[in-house]
Amino acid sequence: MTAARDEGDEAPRSTTELDARGLRCPLPVIRLARLATEAPAGSDVLVRWTDPAAAHDIPAWARMRGHTVVATHLPTDGADHGTTLVHLRGDDEGPAPAGADPS
Amino acid sequence: MNSRTYLDAGGRAPLHPAGTQALAAALAEGWADPRRLHSEGRRARALLEGAREAFAEVLGCRTEEVHLAPHHTAALHAGVEHVVEGRRRQGRRTVLSAVERGALHAAARFAGRDTEPDVVPVDSLGRVDLEAWARAVAAPGVGLAALQHANGEVGTRQPVEDAHAAASGAGVPLLVDAGASLGHVAVEPHWDLLTADPRDWGAPDGVAVLAVRARVRAGRVRPEDEDRWFPGGANVPAALAAAVTLRAVLADRDRAAATRRGQVGRIRAAAAAVPDTEVLGHPDDALPHVLTFSCLYVDGEALTAELDRRGFAVGSGSACTSSALEPSHVLAAMGALTHGNVRVALPRDLPDDEVERFCRELPDAVAAVRRLLGVTGL
Numbered sequence: 001m002t003a004a005r006d007e008g009d010e011a012p013r014s015t016t017e018l019d020a021r022g023l024r025c026p027l028p029v030i031r032l033a034r035l036a037t038e039a040p041a042g043s044d045v046l047v048r049w050t051d052p053a054a055a056h057d058i059p060a061w062a063r064m065r066g067h068t069v070v071a072t073h074l075p076t077d078g079a080d081h082g083t084t085l086v087h088l089r090g091d092d093e094g095p096a097p098a099g100a101d102p103s
Numbered sequence: 104m105n106s107r108t109y110l111d112a113g114g115r116a117p118l119h120p121a122g123t124q125a126l127a128a129a130l131a132e133g134w135a136d137p138r139r140l141h142s143e144g145r146r147a148r149a150l151l152e153g154a155r156e157a158f159a160e161v162l163g164c165r166t167e168e169v170h171l172a173p174h175h176t177a178a179l180h181a182g183v184e185h186v187v188e189g190r191r192r193q194g195r196r197t198v199l200s201a202v203e204r205g206a207l208h209a210a211a212r213f214a215g216r217d218t219e220p221d222v223v224p225v226d227s228l229g230r231v232d233l234e235a236w237a238r239a240v241a242a243p244g245v246g247l248a249a250l251q252h253a254n255g256e257v258g259t260r261q262p263v264e265d266a267h268a269a270a271s272g273a274g275v276p277l278l279v280d281a282g283a284s285l286g287h288v289a290v291e292p293h294w295d296l297l298t299a300d301p302r303d304w305g306a307p308d309g310v311a312v313l314a315v316r317a318r319v320r321a322g323r324v325r326p327e328d329e330d331r332w333f334p335g336g337a338n339v340p341a342a343l344a345a346a347v348t349l350r351a352v353l354a355d356r357d358r359a360a361a362t363r364r365g366q367v368g369r370i371r372a373a374a375a376a377v378p379d380t381e382v383l384g385h386p387d388d389a390l391p392h393v394l395t396f397s398c399l400y401v402d403g404e405a406l407t408a409e410l411d412r413r414g415f416a417v418g419s420g421s422a423c424t425s426s427a428l429e430p431s432h433v434l435a436a437m438g439a440l441t442h443g444n445v446r447v448a449l450p451r452d453l454p455d456d457e458v459e460r461f462c463r464e465l466p467d468a469v470a471a472v473r474r475l476l477g478v479t480g481l
Contacts, residue, residue, distance in 0.1 A: 024422075025402070025403075025421065025422055025430070025441070025442040026399075026400055026401060026402055026442035026443060026476075029399070029400065029442065030400050030476060030478050030481065033400065033478070033481040034481060037480075037481065051422070052422065052429050052430070053421070053422045053429075053430045053441050053442060055435075056430060056434070056435045056438070056439075056440075056441045057430075057440055057441055057442050059438065060381075060397075060438065060439060060440035060441070061399065061440070063438075064379065064381070064399060064440070
């Protein structure tokens with residue numbers, strides 16, 4: 001766990017980093033899903049990726065699981081990888097979306 | 104597994120028997136050079152003109168407006184290049200939807216030279232944003248607009264009539280890619296240029312259709328030839344076979360569409376029942392024979408291989424199934440999950456029991472791939 005962010009009056013949220021660089025689809029999303037089962041609800045995950053499919057598939061996974069993508073940075077401007085910051089649905093943020101099947 | 108079920112008919116359908124018969128006859132009768140003036144040459148020319156007349160009748164245009172390309176990609180490229188060059192004083196920008204074929208995106212970039220195409224977004228069902236489209240075509244510097252009749256990957260139909268009205272209002276010609284539609288659904292005359300792909304309706308290889316209304320201004324982009332659009336002229340036997348096949352599939356188009364719409368509905372229900380699976384595209388306003396879905400935590404290549412092992416040939420828009428690293432730009436533009444993607448395009452006259460067998464095996468195939476990846480319970 002890394003340092004927290006401060007957003008106004010909100011309590012600081014903890015952020016976990018996931019290094020998915022070099023992994024091909026669907027592995028970045030699978031690693032993220034695994035991490036999401038362990039990370040605290042309501043925390044953030046910063047995913048680092050190189051597979052272009054991750055830019056599309058992480059937001060799609062988040063939508064299907066009721067999480068929120070806070071920001072996506074594509075690997076432009078010389079960066080060798082992209083990042084996606086995901087806010088994991090908190091316990092007080094409503095039920096999982098219909099169709100989600102966490103088995 | 105000896106039994107094979109072909110569910111990847113988009114852009115390359117199994118050959119229709121009328122097409123193979125017509126091809127044999129056309130090879131016997133139409134082998135000569137249609138540009139030569141002897142009897143053999145004139146016979147080939149008559150067959151070629153007959154094919155063009157048949158296409159013109161189906162499309163609702165004049166015979167001289169029908170040009171025959173060697174391939175659908177060549178038809179798309181030629182349409183874009185000639186019109187952008189012809190309208191270079193207006194500007195070289197092409198406006199096109201985000202879900203057009205890769206060949207159209209490439210042609211728009213190439214013909215635009217330093218002018219980037221204006222790519223109009225689509226909604227989550229794959230349908231173009233009409234308001235953004237109307238703004239884009241009305242902007243200065245636009246040479247051409249391009250919108251597919253329906254998307255061959257996800258099936259969604261586009262609002263072509265409204266898009267054509269907006270383009271016409273702005274004085275911009277519209278190219279309609281009907282490559283996934285003609286032969287399967289009615290294609291209305293709301294176009295200035297239109298392409299169609301005979302391989303998609305079960306005709307043999309070697310020809311594609313580019314229709315260009317006489318009012319469209321075309322520039323010169325190729326060396327001089329009797330056929331300015333496709334130098335060297337058309338493949339006569341392939342053209343005749345394509346026209347005969349089109350006539351055959353149109354004769355019972357609505358019956359074939361109704362059958363396949365029912366079969367697609369059963370596959371849609373089966374896919375939707377697979378855990379963590381999203382069925383994509385418009386549920387109703389879509390091609391009758393195309394369906395796409397994506398399964399979470401599944402490797403598209405592994406799923407395609409697993410279905411192939413079980414006797415089913417399917418397509419996929421997942422990156423891991425192509426040599427390119429990029430996933431399908433269509434799925435990406437829709438905001439859909441790009442991994443674990445399966446695309447089926449049903450051929451005509453597919454027995455119902457093969458569809459039922461696919462519906463039975465699909466959940467097991469997905470589960471088998473997920474077991475290999477150890478992703479249960481995520």
